[in-house]
Amino acid sequence: MTARFSFDIHATDGRARTGTITMKRGEIRTPAFMPVGTAATVKAMKPGDVRASGADIILGNTYHLMLRPGAERVNRLGGLHGFMGWDRPILTDSGGYQVMSLAELTKRSEDGVAFKSHLDGTRHLLSPERSIEIQRLLGSNIVMAFDELVPTTSTREVQASAMERSMRWAKRSRDAFDAGGQHAEDNAIFGIQQGALDEGFRKSSADALIDIGFDGYAIGGLAVGEGQEAMFGCLDFAPGQLPVEKPRYLMGVGKPTDIVGAVERGVDMFDCVLPTRSGRTGQAFTRQGPINIRNARFAEDQGPLDPACGCPVCTTWSRAYLHHLVRAGEILGAMLMTEHNIWFYQQMMADLRAAIAEGRLTAFADDFRARYAAGQ
Numbered sequence: 001m002t003a004r005f006s007f008d009i010h011a012t013d014g015r016a017r018t019g020t021i022t023m024k025r026g027e028i029r030t031p032a033f034m035p036v037g038t039a040a041t042v043k044a045m046k047p048g049d050v051r052a053s054g055a056d057i058i059l060g061n062t063y064h065l066m067l068r069p070g071a072e073r074v075n076r077l078g079g080l081h082g083f084m085g086w087d088r089p090i091l092t093d094s095g096g097y098q099v100m101s102l103a104e105l106t107k108r109s110e111d112g113v114a115f116k117s118h119l120d121g122t123r124h125l126l127s128p129e130r131s132i133e134i135q136r137l138l139g140s141n142i143v144m145a146f147d148e149l150v151p152t153t154s155t156r157e158v159q160a161s162a163m164e165r166s167m168r169w170a171k172r173s174r175d176a177f178d179a180g181g182q183h184a185e186d187n188a189i190f191g192i193q194q195g196a197l198d199e200g201f202r203k204s205s206a207d208a209l210i211d212i213g214f215d216g217y218a219i220g221g222l223a224v225g226e227g228q229e230a231m232f233g234c235l236d237f238a239p240g241q242l243p244v245e246k247p248r249y250l251m252g253v254g255k256p257t258d259i260v261g262a263v264e265r266g267v268d269m270f271d272c273v274l275p276t277r278s279g280r281t282g283q284a285f286t287r288q289g290p291i292n293i294r295n296a297r298f299a300e301d302q303g304p305l306d307p308a309c310g311c312p313v314c315t316t317w318s319r320a321y322l323h324h325l326v327r328a329g330e331i332l333g334a335m336l337m338t339e340h341n342i343w344f345y346q347q348m349m350a351d352l353r354a355a356i357a358e359g360r361l362t363a364f365a366d367d368f369r370a371r372y373a374a375g376q
């Protein structure tokens with residue numbers, strides 16, 4: 001019988017690791033990139049095509065789904081997996097980040113966050129207990145603890161008090177998770193380390209989470225505008241404060257070079273809207289850096305988006321055709337650009353896993369960065 005949740009590290013190279021998370025719904029090869037399926041869809045892609053790109057797991061957003069179509073409705077319809085037609089693992093965020101960035105009239109208290117929906121103005125409360133309940137109703141396989149976020153530019157006092165509240169909420173999230181509920185046999189819970197860019201705050205947060213005990217640990221509160229150098233500075237110490245034998249998930253990251261650098265610093269899991277959102281605006285990721293397919297220089301370019309890419313888009317259509325579709329506002333343009341970008345990210349993760357397994361990560365990463373920068 002498959003364990004509820006296990007993480008096996010197969011090889012390490014420096015601080016980087018490659019391994020497998022095993023869950024009832026399938027294996028997740030790490031380092032892993034999770035395409036974002038905000039509203040029960042990875043925008044412009046069918047689930048079978050997401051899987052064909054090499055994705056083992058996708059992410060769903062609690063905040064969006066609780067407002068539309070509603071967690072209870074998704075539950076009555078058989079849960080997120082059946083509803084959207086994705087049968088492999090799903091990680092859901094706690095809603096904490098979105099409620100604080102998207103909702104209107106938010107009011108924070110020790111209980112949780114009261115807010116008005118950005119869609120229709122209805123009033124809701126998101127608390128640790130309600131967040132866990134919603135994630136269970138959705139049928140999430142990896143449930144995230146509910147936390148409080150403040151900008152990295154906040155004062156030290158504000159950062160410290162938000163981190164401490166997040167740790168009290170982490171305990172309430174864990175207790176709510178342990179109280180059981182639907183799908184309890186096939187889901188896991190991750191805690192989220194906070195503490196902005198401060199090493200001491202990060203250590204206090206890590207110790208509090210380890211004391212509570214989680215299946216995996218996320219690094220939260222980064223990639224919010226602090227810049228790559230500051231983020232890497234934090235990642236030089238933050239992953240090492242978390243248990244070596246558990247997966248580490250860097251939330252909301254990021255650009256290809258962010259991911260390569262974070263993998264070198266010991267991160268195992270990522271999610272980001274960048275490949276899907278960029279695909280819808282005409283930006284393609286390539287091994288020679290990002291390109292904007294709307295640019296006139298691609299109007300008669302008969303080559304593929306990325307000559308080194310083996311995706312269904314690059315092996316079938318030219319830059320000239322994609323340029324035309326995107327310029328004409330054709331739906332297929334957004335679909336094909338998104339599909340290529342998701343493949344680019346998944347091929348990059350596969351390359352990182354192979355490089356770690358073969359002990360050549362530094363050479364791979366340096367080569368990746370040099371090619372990527374050369375085309376920019």
Ligand SMILES: [Zn+2]
Nearest residue numbers: 309311314340
């Ligand atoms: Zn491609």
